[in-house]
Amino acid sequence: xxxxxxxxxxxxxxxxxxxxxxxxxxxxxxxxxxxxxxxxxxxxxxxxxxxxxxxxxxxxxxxxxxxxxxxxxxxxxxxxxxxxxxxxxxxxxxxxxxxxxxxxxxxxxxxxxxxxxxxxxxxxxxxxxxxxxxxxxxxxxxxxxxxxxxxxxxxxxxxxxxxxxxxxxxxxxxxxxxxxxxxxxxxxxxxxxxxxxxxxxxxxxxxxxxxxxxxxxxxxxxxxxxxxxxxxxxxxxxxxxxxxxxxxxxxxxxxxxxxxxxxxxxxxxxxxxxxxxxxxxxxxxxxxxxxxxxxxxxxxxxxxxxxxxxxxxxxxxxxxxxxxxxxxxxxxxxxxxxxxxxxxxxxxxxxxxxxxxxxxxxxxxxxxxxxxxxxxxxxxxxxxxxxxxxxxxxxxxxxxxxxxxxxxxxxxxxxxxx
Amino acid sequence: xxxxxxxxxxxxxxxxxxxxxxxxxxxxxxxxxxxxxxxxxxxxxxxxxxxxxxxxxxxxxxxxxxxxxxxxxxxxxxxxxxxxxxxxxxxxxxxxxxxxxxxxxxxxxxxxxxxxxxxxxxxxxxxxxxxxxxxxxxxxxxxxxxxxxxxxxxxxxxxxxxxxxxxxxxxxxxxxxxxxxxxxxxxxxxxxxxxxxxxxxxxxxxxxxxxxxxxxxxxxxxxxxxxxxxxxxxxxxxxxxxxxxxxxxxxxxxxxxxxxxxxxxxxxxxxxxxxxxxxxxxxxxxxxxxxxxxxxxxxxxxxxxxxxxxxxxxxxxxxxxxxxxxxxxxxxxxxxxxxxxxxxxxxxxxxxxxxxxxxxxxxxxxxxxxxxxxxxxxxxxxxxxxxxxxxxxxxxxxxxxxxxxxxxxxxxxxxxxx
Numbered sequence: 148x149x150x151x152x153x154x155x156x157x158x159x160x161x162x163x164x165x166x167x168x169x170x171x172x173x174x175x176x177x178x179x180x181x182x183x184x185x186x187x188x189x190x191x192x193x194x195x196x197x198x199x200x201x202x203x204x205x206x207x208x209x210x211x212x213x214x215x216x217x218x219x220x221x222x223x224x225x226x227x228x229x230x231x232x233x234x235x236x237x238x239x240x241x242x243x244x245x246x247x248x249x250x251x252x253x254x255x256x257x258x259x260x261x262x263x264x265x266x267x268x269x270x271x272x273x274x275x276x277x278x279x280x281x282x283x284x285x286x287x288x289x290x291x292x293x294x295x296x297x298x299x300x301x302x303x304x305x306x307x308x309x310x311x312x313x314x315x316x317x318x319x320x321x322x323x324x325x326x327x328x329x330x331x332x333x334x335x336x337x338x339x340x341x342x343x344x345x346x347x348x349x350x351x352x353x354x355x356x357x358x359x360x361x362x363x364x365x366x367x368x369x370x371x372x373x374x375x376x377x378x379x380x381x382x383x384x385x386x387x388x389x390x391x392x393x394x395x396x397x398x399x400x401x402x403x404x405x406x407x408x409x410x411x412x413x414x415x416x417x418x419x420x421x422x423x424x425x426x427x428x429x430x431x432x433x434x435x436x437x438x439x440x441x442x443x444x445x446x447x448x449x450x451x452x453x454x455x456x457x458x459x460x461x462x463x464x465x466x467x468x469x470x471x472x473x474x475x476x477x478x479x480x481x482x483x484x485x486x487x488x489x490x491x492x493x494x495x496x497x498x499x500x501x502x503x504x505x506x507x508x509x510x511x512x513x514x515x516x517x518x519x520x521x522x523x524x525x526x527x528x529x530x531x532x533x534x535x536x537x538x539x540x541x542x543x544x545x546x547x548x549x550x551x552x553x554x555x556x557x558x559x560x561x562x563x564x565x
Numbered sequence: 566x567x568x569x570x571x572x573x574x575x576x577x578x579x580x581x582x583x584x585x586x587x588x589x590x591x592x593x594x595x596x597x598x599x600x601x602x603x604x605x606x607x608x609x610x611x612x613x614x615x616x617x618x619x620x621x622x623x624x625x626x627x628x629x630x631x632x633x634x635x636x637x638x639x640x641x642x643x644x645x646x647x648x649x650x651x652x653x654x655x656x657x658x659x660x661x662x663x664x665x666x667x668x669x670x671x672x673x674x675x676x677x678x679x680x681x682x683x684x685x686x687x688x689x690x691x692x693x694x695x696x697x698x699x700x701x702x703x704x705x706x707x708x709x710x711x712x713x714x715x716x717x718x719x720x721x722x723x724x725x726x727x728x729x730x731x732x733x734x735x736x737x738x739x740x741x742x743x744x745x746x747x748x749x750x751x752x753x754x755x756x757x758x759x760x761x762x763x764x765x766x767x768x769x770x771x772x773x774x775x776x777x778x779x780x781x782x783x784x785x786x787x788x789x790x791x792x793x794x795x796x797x798x799x800x801x802x803x804x805x806x807x808x809x810x811x812x813x814x815x816x817x818x819x820x821x822x823x824x825x826x827x828x829x830x831x832x833x834x835x836x837x838x839x840x841x842x843x844x845x846x847x848x849x850x851x852x853x854x855x856x857x858x859x860x861x862x863x864x865x866x867x868x869x870x871x872x873x874x875x876x877x878x879x880x881x882x883x884x885x886x887x888x889x890x891x892x893x894x895x896x897x898x899x900x901x902x903x904x905x906x907x908x909x910x911x912x913x914x915x916x917x918x919x920x921x922x923x924x925x926x927x928x929x930x931x932x933x934x935x936x937x938x939x940x941x942x943x944x945x946x947x948x949x950x951x952x953x954x955x956x957x958x959x960x961x962x963x964x965x966x967x968x969x970x971x972x973x974x975x976x977x978x979x980x981x982x983x
Contacts, residue, residue, distance in 0.1 A: 169926070251945055393980075505588060510973060516976075517981045539682075542972055543973040559931060562811075562935065
């Protein structure tokens with residue numbers, strides 16, 4: 148079978164499975180999650196054995212330490228995979244919920260029912276733990292899923308797939324609900340993202356250039372985010388200690404996450420007081436400041452920022468800094484340079500806070516809190532597929548609901564249209 | 566300026582206007598709707614004069630009566646345009662609403678705020694009343710909009726545009742919030758639907774082939790529906806009189822709408838009783854029945870259905886008919902042939918009704934009601950941009966909320982991430 152036909156057949160089987168799993172009971176879905184968690188723990192040694200083949204190949208191929216780290220399955224992260232499944236198990240079943248059911252003057256009741264999207268195509272790097280995580284999220288939301296992990300993790304993924312299939316059978320769910328693309332050719336991805344008839348959404352994870360390429364070529368909706376160039380605006384009405392505390396946390400608690408602070412915007416009236424304090428902290432923590440002309444004079448050790456700096460997600464020990472004259476200028480600067488991920492204002496002024504909340508066009512907008520809170524678990528979603536910076540469909544951290552759709556339901560007692 | 570640059574400049578101006586109108590007050594937006602309604606009525610004679618140029622050109626070009634009908638503006642539909650604006654005015658402002666605001670254990674409050682999508686691109690046939698309608702819906706939902714009506718309506722649209730601009734200015738809203746593409750070249754549409762950076766959603770209206778072409782080529786999300794091949798399933802537990810009444814209404818109340826019944830699915834145990842009655846009604850009303858082999862014997866005047874008939878939206882006096890052995894077979898037939906628009910079950914059996922509601926994968930699923938209710942006004946949305954048969958973002962009748970997005974908001978009092 149050629150690649151096109153192979154992917155087509157996966158798509159057809161997934162569509163057929165999705166029709167069955169749409170009516171799976173909550174008990175069946177929870178049983179699957181529980182069985183799979185057991186299988187993962189019971190077969191830890193086998194998982195590690197299969198993973199070792201991938202690791203040996205990766206080392207032979209000279210892949211770097213960070214890559215090898217992400218590829219490695221060990222006692223600790225195998226336990227985390229099982230824990231993750233148990234966490235998904237205790238979440239409420241999102242499917243079948245009916246919201247906003249109201250009587251209309253004609254006597255019909257109109258509401259919206261939450262239903263699965265159908266078939267998910269997931270494309271991710273060589274991180275085999277994602278295979279288990281994604282299978283769990285898809286099944287809990289009654290979707291079928293086709294998984295395409297990085298080619299370097301193929302042995303790990305194929306073995307994990309056998310545990311998934313066993314758990315699906317044991318819980319009475321169709322085996323084709325979770326399928327793994329066993330071909331490592333890149334063409335398989337190209338075919339997958341064009342399969343509009345059989346796939347309802349593509350979720351890509353990995354490098355920005357890969358995600359951009361997938362988005363450009365896909366004939367299927369994509370849930371994605373490219374960049375997290377997050378801003379904090381320190382208003383002239385900010386509590387100075389709170390501002391220092393939040394900015395320090397947002398920048399330095401973890402340097403490499405998508406909700407890490409990358410750019411500071413400061414009202415001119417508080418600039419000197421705020422910058423002299425944060426300057427010391429950032430110097431101690433070796434955070435380089437790339438500053439606008441105005442802010443340079445308040446900083447001991449900063450470099451002059453180029454225009455590109457304001458648009459950069461550093462994912463490292465660098466931050467850009469810009470002084471503005473007004474709240475309006477701050478909002479305008481942020482809407483121009485931000486990637487639409489997460490932005491926060493520090494202020495005690497209610498009107499300023501509310502204006503920032505409304506006018507900043509990002510997937511998460513915060514008042515007096517660290518941007519590091521932008522996360523599915525912190526928001527109470529219980530699990531996270533990823534973070535979407537698009538405005539269409541899911542926006543911000545995407546949990547199980549992002550893998551569902553609301554259809555209208557009408558309950559009548561014989562009504563006809565006049 | 567070439568077409569590409571012209572469309573680009575419209576996009577840039579729309580993006581800039583969308584930032585301003587995002588913070589427009591409810592009063593400003595309602596004033597615009599009220600002013601525009603007045604302008605439309607006050608300038609009725611001028612509107613009719615400009616429309617006459619389009620009508621004369623269309624007649625010279627030999628366009629058909631139905632086309633001329635849609636193009637015509639007269640006293641009656643000018644009044645309807647004004648009424649439509651007044652109806653939008655009284656709807657609640659959807660923007661700024663915060664839902665699901667809840668405290669998290671960390672002390673932050675997390676909720677979702679409804680905000681505009683940003684810039685809408687609307688592509689429609691030569692129906693100049695849509696120009697006014699779309700402008701009203703866009704402004705009420707704080708979006709900027711770029712309108713591209715059929716080239717045969719360009720004189721009418723340009724004049725209406727002058728009334729829209731006047732009303733925008735009078736209410737203090739940016740003039741570029743509503744822009745009309747003044748070029749009639751097709752290339753303008755091609756450029757518009759590729760302008761991902763400046764346009765957030767495309768709403769196409771018109772023929773199926775045009776919508777399909779736009780969807781295939783767009784680099785921007787599209788809200789659309791292609792087909793309304795709507796089904797009613799008459800269950801063996803149906804009330805016979807109710808079934809007859811609803812099927813008659815759904816098929817014959819209006820033949821050419823997208824929520825008109827196009828295909829009947831009937832449980833074998835009720836087939837004889839039901840078909841003998843509906844046969845008489847459809848014969849009287851000159852509705853042709855294209856029937857499966859089994860149902861032919863219960864019908865006096867039916868044709869044998871080909872497989873294609875079950876997939877056809879007739880938009881006319883024809884209906885297809887299929888007898889099934891089980892509810893499961895009915896659901897499976899419907900999910901195979903339906904276009905995902907609207908389907909109904911007629912039954913007194915609760916379990917069957919609930920199973921149908923859950924498993925039929927369409928944008929509206931009904932129990933004991935006519936498919937003709939699938940409509941924004943009937944559902945209480947107050948206004949309708951169109952009906953979406955996609956599962957992503959808006960599904961079913963799309964009102965003002967379909968032109969909005971939910972972003973996360975976090976209200977803190979100084980919290981940092983541990």
